[in-house]
Amino acid sequence: MIVINADRRPTGEGWRNESAMTDLTPFKPYFLGPKSENEAWVRGQLQSVLDDWFDWRKSLFGDDPAAISGADQAEPRFLGEQLRLRERLAELVEQLRGEVPTYPPRYMGHMVSELALPALLGHFAALLHNPNNSSKEASKVGTVIETEAVAMLAEMIGFDPNAARGHFTSGGTVANLEAVWRARYRMDHRLALGLCLAEELGRPLDVFAAAHMTARRYRSLIAEFGVSEAALRARSLVLGNPFAAAERIGRCSGRPYRGPVLIAPGHKHYSWVKAANVFGLGEEAFWTAPVDVEGRLCVAGLAARIEEARGQGRPVLMVVSVAGSTEMGEIDPIDAVADHLAALETGEELDIWHHVDAAYGGCFCALGPHEPLLKPARRRALHAVRRADTVTIDPHKLAYAPYACGALLVRDADHDTISSFAAPYVERAELGPAPWTTTLEGSRPATGAAATWLVGKTLGFGPEGLGAVLRSTIEACGAIREALTEGVPLLRPLDPTDTNIFCFSIAEDGEALSLANARTAAVQARIAASPDFSMSRTVLSALACPDLIDGHVASYRGRRDVDHLVLVRCVVMNPFWADPGVRARLTPELVQALRQFVAETAAATTTTYRSRSPA
Numbered sequence: 001m002i003v004i005n006a007d008r009r010p011t012g013e014g015w016r017n018e019s020a021m022t023d024l025t026p027f028k029p030y031f032l033g034p035k036s037e038n039e040a041w042v043r044g045q046l047q048s049v050l051d052d053w054f055d056w057r058k059s060l061f062g063d064d065p066a067a068i069s070g071a072d073q074a075e076p077r078f079l080g081e082q083l084r085l086r087e088r089l090a091e092l093v094e095q096l097r098g099e100v101p102t103y104p105p106r107y108m109g110h111m112v113s114e115l116a117l118p119a120l121l122g123h124f125a126a127l128l129h130n131p132n133n134s135s136k137e138a139s140k141v142g143t144v145i146e147t148e149a150v151a152m153l154a155e156m157i158g159f160d161p162n163a164a165r166g167h168f169t170s171g172g173t174v175a176n177l178e179a180v181w182r183a184r185y186r187m188d189h190r191l192a193l194g195l196c197l198a199e200e201l202g203r204p205l206d207v208f209a210a211a212h213m214t215a216r217r218y219r220s221l222i223a224e225f226g227v228s229e230a231a232l233r234a235r236s237l238v239l240g241n242p243f244a245a246a247e248r249i250g251r252c253s254g255r256p257y258r259g260p261v262l263i264a265p266g267h268k269h270y271s272w273v274k275a276a277n278v279f280g281l282g283e284e285a286f287w288t289a290p291v292d293v294e295g296r297l298c299v300a301g302l303a304a305r306i307e308e309a310r311g312q313g314r315p316v317l318m319v320v321s322v323a324g325s326t327e328m329g330e331i332d333p334i335d336a337v338a339d340h341l342a343a344l345e346t347g348e349e350l351d352i353w354h355h356v357d358a359a360y361g362g363c364f365c366a367l368g369p370h371e372p373l374l375k376p377a378r379r380r381a382l383h384a385v386r387r388a389d390t391v392t393i394d395p396h397k398l399a400y401a402p403y404a405c406g407a408l409l410v411r412d413a414d415h416d417t418i419s420s421f422a423a424p425y426v427e428r429a430e431l432g433p434a435p436w437t438t439t440l441e442g443s444r445p446a447t448g449a450a451a452t453w454l455v456g457k458t459l460g461f462g463p464e465g466l467g468a469v470l471r472s473t474i475e476a477c478g479a480i481r482e483a484l485t486e487g488v489p490l491l492r493p494l495d496p497t498d499t500n501i502f503c504f505s506i507a508e509d510g511e512a513l514s515l516a517n518a519r520t521a522a523v524q525a526r527i528a529a530s531p532d533f534s535m536s537r538t539v540l541s542a543l544a545c546p547d548l549i550d551g552h553v554a555s556y557r558g559r560r561d562v563d564h565l566v567l568v569r570c571v572v573m574n575p576f577w578a579d580p581g582v583r584a585r586l587t588p589e590l591v592q593a594l595r596q597f598v599a600e601t602a603a604a605t606t607t608t609y610r611s612r613s614p615a
């Protein structure tokens with residue numbers, strides 16, 4: 001039996017005691033249920049939304065003529081077309097029955113699960129009206145709902161909901177890109193000013209200092225020297241030719257300008273590489289900060305990378321920390337990152353953009369600052385999300401909303417301006433700035449906003465609402481982890497488990513990592529081939545997190561002969577794991593299934609290895 005290192009376990013240990021686990025009863029109205037238990041109620045709600053939509057259309061423009069008559073509808077061709085449509089619809093619906101069932105507790109593969117009913121109903125209601133949130137003209141209500149939903153998310157993470165800005169996106173990837181867009185705009189203004197002062201007044205140009213000057217300093221220099229908008233535009237790397245501007249920066253600073261870098265932790269989501277690529281930075285400009293032995297961003301390492309950039313005369317476009325890493329659901333020490341950046345600001349007047357990628361874990365802020373199930377360091381980190389300049393959060397992950405529902409939250413209006421030196425374009429003065437001027441996407445639905453809004457208005461984004469549901473998933477994850485660790489031979493849990501994702505490998509005591517990787521991959525392949533349970537596979541690279549891998553391999557006295565660690569990953573998002581009946585039935589079945597897969601693959605893996613190995 002493998003005993004989990006006691007001090008690595010979340011502090012609550014609630015799952016050891018069934019009665020201490022979160023009671024799901026108050027939340028059962030919020031999900032359909034694995035057996036469509038709430039079918040009758042949901043049917044009634046969907047029907048009433050449809051009825052209202054039909055009625056709405058009938059109620060408007062009462063004197064307009066109808067366009068489809070009873071006689072039209074009785075036409076054989078009409079009926080024939082309807083029949084064809086009905087048949088193809090049936091075909092589509094039939095095909096969709098082959099879709100991955102992500103709603104049952106058995107599904108622990110990726111960051112998706114049972115949908116919350118308020119999210120589904122809100123999405124459905126907005127879908128029927130089909131507003132386009134790119135403009136207030138095309139979306140009179142949808143844009144208001146969006147503003148309110150953004151304020152709800154802002155409040156959850158601790159931004160001042162009255163000052164915060166933001167909008168819904170198709171997902172975290174776009175929200176991350178949008179954060180880069182804003183940070184890049186601000187940096188461009190600072191650099192243009194620095195270059196202007198250098199060229200026109202002969203002031204020395206320190207690229208790093210200029211790019212990171214505070215807003216206060218930026219405004220006071222503009223006022224002091226009466227710098228015009230035209231003078232800045234003429235030196236913009238965004239509006240002008242970036243290569244020409246870079247040449248001028250190089251001339252004034254005394255060394256070639258190599259452009260900014262973007263620093264994110266080694267376990268970052270691949271959306272960050274895409275961002276570096278899309279913004280034309282070159283993937284070389286994407287720097288990783290080291291992670292510590294438990295796989296979280298190492299602040300000393302981050303500080304060293306910032307200094308490295310400074311030494312090379314390259315500004316830091318932004319620093320990214322992660323709340324809820326995609327692989328392991330881990331939470332970076334966001335508070336310590338914020339402390340370090342705040343120290344640079346007070347000590348040296350250097351303002352570096354801090355973005356928190358909380359696409360997955362942002363909703364854990366709903367647990368509140370006192371949640372005993374989280375370790376104090378993780379609580380402090382979540383509490384510091386509010387100190388970021390921008391935050392990505394995906395309601396289509398832990399707010400149980402349908403796709404495509406991501407969001408970018410921006411601290412305040414100052415951080416929300418993008419891509420233009422002039423005042424934001426105003427489509428009609430009385431409507432305020434058009435949403436599309438601040439979004440990368442053009443036409444956007446109101447569905448995600450409506451889904452989030454209805455979750456906020458019902459379940460709520462506090463510790464008694466979504467927070468309690470998420471608490472139950474963390475407990476369930478702990479319970480599953482414990483059951484598997486105790487019940488499945490050779491299963492090696494990866495530490496730590498900050499939230500509701502847990503990873504493991506399969507390894508014999510003392511064996512080489514290459515062999516353990518083969519075993520783990522073989523077991524995951526069995527899981528994938530079996531219809532019973534879904535878990536995903538992830539591979540950690542020793543380049544990104546060497547100490548984490550070493551620590552894991554040491555836990556079974558193994559030998560690290562290769563530079564990657566293959567893991568099985570369980571995302572325990574499904575709320576029904578908190579139901580004692582579900583747990584009592586499915587946990588032993590899960591343990592049994594894995595025991596069997598491990599046993600089947602153990603023999604095969606060992607034989608293959610022996611026959612290939614000369615020793």
Ligand SMILES: *Cc1c(COP(=O)(O)O)cnc(C)c1O
Pocket residue numbers: 111170171172173174176269271322324325326357358359360394406
């Ligand atoms: C999921 C995720 C993303 C990307 O979000 P999408 O909604 O898939 O575009 C980015 N960062 C992290 C940490 C994520 O978990």
